[in-house]
Amino acid sequence: MKKISIPHLKEMKARGEVITMITAYSAWQARLVDEAGAEMTLVGDSLAMVEKGYPGTLPVTVDVMVDACAAVTRGTSRSFVVGDMPFLSYEVDRAQAIANAGRFVKEAAVDAVKLEGGLERAETIRAIVGAGMAVVGHIGLTPQSATLLGGFRVQGRDLEGARRLLADAKAVEEAGACALVLECVPAPLARLISERLTIPTIGIGAGGGCDGQVLVFHDILGLYGDFRPRFVKRYVEGGKILKEALETFVDDVRRRGFPDEAHSFGLDEALIEELRGS
């Protein structure tokens, strides 16, 4: 299968074909996402929460994200892989942003990096693109600055906030981003933003008017406890099913039902008798 490219994603938007993005944090997860046919795979900094047990995304480092991205690209053949740049890896100055984006590209072979922010991040996006790397933007609910937003809340609900998001979207596009994630934005506003941009928008909690949709792997599969915000749809109770299998194994071992002969290696009877005798 041919690798998905930026022109391919733009053509999908132009043709009105919806783009699917799913997160992955390891090679086996990436393989499932790729084989399921998602055009884009996001190595989200949500890794901090769903894989590392932190309550938020801030603690994850560039080293950890680059390592996860490298595993994901090894497990991917067709999907366009995007690596999330962690908190404070691109805000300090442009040189550091370019150097850190470069680590994702050189050490993990991602197709693009993603960073959070609108107008205030436009020059950084321009600098990374200027250095020859593809960038995906992310506006609306930006979890890395959730403290300033007053928590995990829907953004752009009043006229001023909605105007700001439209301006942010335009600024990210003009800075050279190849796609834009819209997180927790009212559906009619996300639709308007999507109409006003030529680059594809990928929504999470942003309604059906976006050019694409993204959800976290663990949320789709029911693998992240009882985290169920409004925008999440669970397609399988994965955690429950997997736990039942593990419980059956524990039970099998306890009652000495495992391992049986079929799962053990034999030895010639005479040989073992000889051993016993000596």
Ligand SMILES: Nc1nc(=O)c2c([nH]1)NC[C@@H]1CN(c3ccc(C(=O)N[C@@H](CCC(=O)O)C(=O)O)cc3)CN21
């Ligand atoms: N497992 C997981 N799934 C995600 O979608 C996700 C992460 N982790 N980690 C990083 C961010 C954080 N995200 C979140 C987390 C919580 C809400 C939340 O509680 N939203 C409320 C909105 C309340 C409102 O303003 O009306 C909701 O009920 O949806 C939203 C996005 C999305 N991302």
Ligand SMILES: CC(C)C(=O)C(=O)O
């Ligand atoms: C929720 C998506 C867009 C993300 O940024 C992440 O998984 O970290």
Ligand SMILES: [Mg+2]
């Ligand atoms: Mg993220």
